[in-house]
Amino acid sequence: MITFLLSLVALVLGYLFYGRFVERVFAPDDRVTPAVAKADGLDFIVLPNWKIFMIQFLNIAGTGPIFGAIMGAKFGPTAYLWIVFGCIFAGAVHDYLSGMLSMRHDGAGLPQLIGHYLGNTTKSVMLVFTVLLLIMVGTVFVYSPAEILHSIGGETMMWVIIIFCYYIIATMLPIDKIIGKVYPLFAFSLLFMAGALMIWLFLHWPTVPELWTNFYNMGAATEPDTWKDNIFPALFITIACGAISGFHGTQSPLMARCVKSEKMGRPIFYGAMITEGIVALIWATVASWFFYGEPAPGYELIEAAKNGFHTSAPAVVNLVCNDWLGVFGAVLAMLGVVAAPITSGDTAFRSGRLIVAEWLKLDQRPIAKRLMICIPMFACSIAMLVWQIENPDGFNTIWQYFGWSNQALSVFTLWTLTVYLVRNKKPFWITLIPALFMTTVCSTFLFISKQAFYLPENVAYSLGGACLVGAIVWFTIWYRKETKK
Numbered sequence: 001m002i003t004f005l006l007s008l009v010a011l012v013l014g015y016l017f018y019g020r021f022v023e024r025v026f027a028p029d030d031r032v033t034p035a036v037a038k039a040d041g042l043d044f045i046v047l048p049n050w051k052i053f054m055i056q057f058l059n060i061a062g063t064g065p066i067f068g069a070i071m072g073a074k075f076g077p078t079a080y081l082w083i084v085f086g087c088i089f090a091g092a093v094h095d096y097l098s099g100m101l102s103m104r105h106d107g108a109g110l111p112q113l114i115g116h117y118l119g120n121t122t123k124s125v126m127l128v129f130t131v132l133l134l135i136m137v138g139t140v141f142v143y144s145p146a147e148i149l150h151s152i153g154g155e156t157m158m159w160v161i162i163i164f165c166y167y168i169i170a171t172m173l174p175i176d177k178i179i180g181k182v183y184p185l186f187a188f189s190l191l192f193m194a195g196a197l198m199i200w201l202f203l204h205w206p207t208v209p210e211l212w213t214n215f216y217n218m219g220a221a222t223e224p225d226t227w228k229d230n231i232f233p234a235l236f237i238t239i240a241c242g243a244i245s246g247f248h249g250t251q252s253p254l255m256a257r258c259v260k261s262e263k264m265g266r267p268i269f270y271g272a273m274i275t276e277g278i279v280a281l282i283w284a285t286v287a288s289w290f291f292y293g294e295p296a297p298g299y300e301l302i303e304a305a306k307n308g309f310h311t312s313a314p315a316v317v318n319l320v321c322n323d324w325l326g327v328f329g330a331v332l333a334m335l336g337v338v339a340a341p342i343t344s345g346d347t348a349f350r351s352g353r354l355i356v357a358e359w360l361k362l363d364q365r366p367i368a369k370r371l372m373i374c375i376p377m378f379a380c381s382i383a384m385l386v387w388q389i390e391n392p393d394g395f396n397t398i399w400q401y402f403g404w405s406n407q408a409l410s411v412f413t414l415w416t417l418t419v420y421l422v423r424n425k426k427p428f429w430i431t432l433i434p435a436l437f438m439t440t441v442c443s444t445f446l447f448i449s450k451q452a453f454y455l456p457e458n459v460a461y462s463l464g465g466a467c468l469v470g471a472i473v474w475f476t477i478w479y480r481k482e483t484k485k
Contacts, residue, residue, distance in 0.1 A: 001201065003211045004285045007080045008278065014088030019266055022093055025426050026100050028262035034107035035258050042364055043354060044107060047258040049268065054184040057272040059251040061094065061190065061217040062141065062344030064241025065280035070316050072239035073287035075231050082235055083284065086243025087277030093271045094244055094410060097417045097431065099252030099269040100262065107257040109214035109355040111248045114412055117419040126412055127359055133409060134352040135377055136402045139169065139384045143343035145338040160385065163342055168378065170346040171353055171372050172417060175258065176216055179347070179419040193321065193332040194279045197286055200324050208288040225336045230457070233445040233464070235452050236438075237403045241281025244438065246409025248273070250351045261375035272347055352377050404445055404452075411438045420473075436471055 038044040047055075052211035072079040102108055113128050146159035170178045236243070252269055259268065310383065333485020356373045357364050364370055388398055414435035421428035444464030446452045455463070 055188040056189040069283040091244035092273035102253035102256035137348035141341035
C-alpha cells in the first residue's frame, strides 16, 4: 500500500507542476475557439466546462483503466511505475496537446493533424488506420457488455442489436442530446466506484506486493503457462488507457469542438488523463490484493481468470464490487462493465464519422450525409462482430490487434506533436522522449508477439533497439534540415 500511496501523490503533483509546465509550453490564449467560430448545433457546440471534463474522462476511460490495470497487475508492482510515469510524462501530454492542437486547427481530427505535420502520405495511411481502429473499438465494446447482459437475461445477439441501435442514435444526434446529458452521470458513477474502493483500501490497508520487494513479472512466477510475457514490451501494451493510449488522440478533438476557452485545456485534457491514471492505480491495487494480497483475499482464483482478458477482468470487477460495496457496489459494477464500454464505443463511431466527413468535406448537418458515412462503418463493424462470434478466440484476437494498433496510433500522434513543437521553437523533448519510447515498445512488440512475427527474444529485442536508433537518426537528420530553413 505504500507504493500505491506514493504513486497517488505523484500523480497529483504531476498535474499541479508538470501539467502547468506543459501548459506554459503550449501557451493558451484568448483567441476564439472552434466551438464559437464554427458553432453548428451538431458537433461544434459550447458546453459547460465541468460537463466537457466528465465526457472527456468517460470517452477516454470506459473500462480501459479498469480492465487494463487488472491485467497489468499480473506483472507485479512495476505496473505502478508505468501508470505514474506514463500518465504524467506521456499520456496526459499526448491528450492535452492533441486537444489543444485540434483547437488551433479549427477542430481538426487526428488524421488531419497528422497529415498537416507529417505529410499527406502519412495522412492517407493514418486515415484508414484510424478509422479501422475506431471501428475495432466499437466492435470490441459491443460483445463484452452484451455477454454480461446475457447473464442477466435475453440472448447475446438481442443485446448486440440493442447496443448497435443505441450506437446509431448516439452517433447521429447532436452531441448535447444524449452524450451531453447521459455521459456525466456514467462518469460520476465510474468515479464514485473508484473513490469507494480507494476508501476501502485506506480503511483496511491490505498487504499487497511493494515495488522494492517484487520488481519482476509476478504472473510468470505464479502462472508460468499463462502469464509468461516479458514486462517489456507486454506491460506497456496491456496497460494503455491508464498510461497512454492512441485512442485518446481521436477523442480529444471531439471535446476540442466544445470548449469555449483555450485556458480550460489543462483541467479538461491533462486533468482527465490524470484522473484516469488514479482510477488505474486503484484497480491495479485492488487486483494486486485479489491475486497476491495478504491475508488471503478470500477468493479462490476463478478458473475464468486463466482463460483470457474478457472473462477474468469483468469477473474481478463484479466479485470485488459485490463483496466490498454491497448492492450499491453491484449496480456500480454493472455500470462500469456494461455502460462504460458502450459509451466508449459510440464516441468511437462518432469520431470515425467526423474523420471521414472531414476527409470527404461532407457537411454533417444534413442527416442523409451522416447516414452516408455511418452505414458503411456499421456494416464493417457487424461483419467484424460476426467473425468474432464464429471464432472461439475471436475476441482475444481482435483485442490484441486493437491493443497494438492503439499504441501505434499514439506513436504517430507523439511524432506529430514533436514536429509542431520544433516548428514553433518550443521545448520539443516533452514529446520526443515519449515518442522514442513508444516507438521502441510498439516495434519490439510487433517482432516478439505471437500474433505478429514471433521472433526469438534476442532477435526481437535487437530489432526493437535498431528501430530506436533508426528513429533517433531520422529525427536528427530532419531536425538539422528544419533548423536550417
